[in-house]
Amino acid sequence: MLKEVTTHTTRIRAISQLHRGDEIEARLSVGPAYDDVVIRRGQVQETAPGIGVVWIMDHASGMRKAINTDECSVWRVA
Template sequence: MPLLTPTEITRIRDLGVLRRGDEIEAHLRNEIHYRGKVEDTAPGLGVVWIRDESDGQRAILHADEYAIWQIRAVVPVSVPTDSAPDPATGLAA
């Protein structure tokens, strides 16, 4: 059974913040039309090129046609159990 990774989804209004390899979705009328990894951007033209994960084709997305959302994995922060202080003494184990 695959493990699910928590994700953070952020609306992108400035294509200049996107980098090659970023995972994005393109929404139109609250539906996902494209999802894939950024291959190139032209912020001055308002376009981003992705490799669509559904069919492997390259797609050009116009920011004035789609709402662009960046998808990022959220890495949970955990404290290793061996470095946690002992509750009785307050000293590291």
């Protein structure tokens, strides 16, 4: 029997709230009538609050990716 897994997400408004190893999603707003679309998901590797960038190890590609917080919203996944 499989157990259903539920995830809880919390929007991160300041990069300083993130720590190495946190699981996050980057979401892009596609329009006023649509929900945000998850474009990246992975573990935080490094943050640069001064320039609004978070680097993650992307689960889909297995590569290190930069997320610009001016272009998308960041959500912690728990």
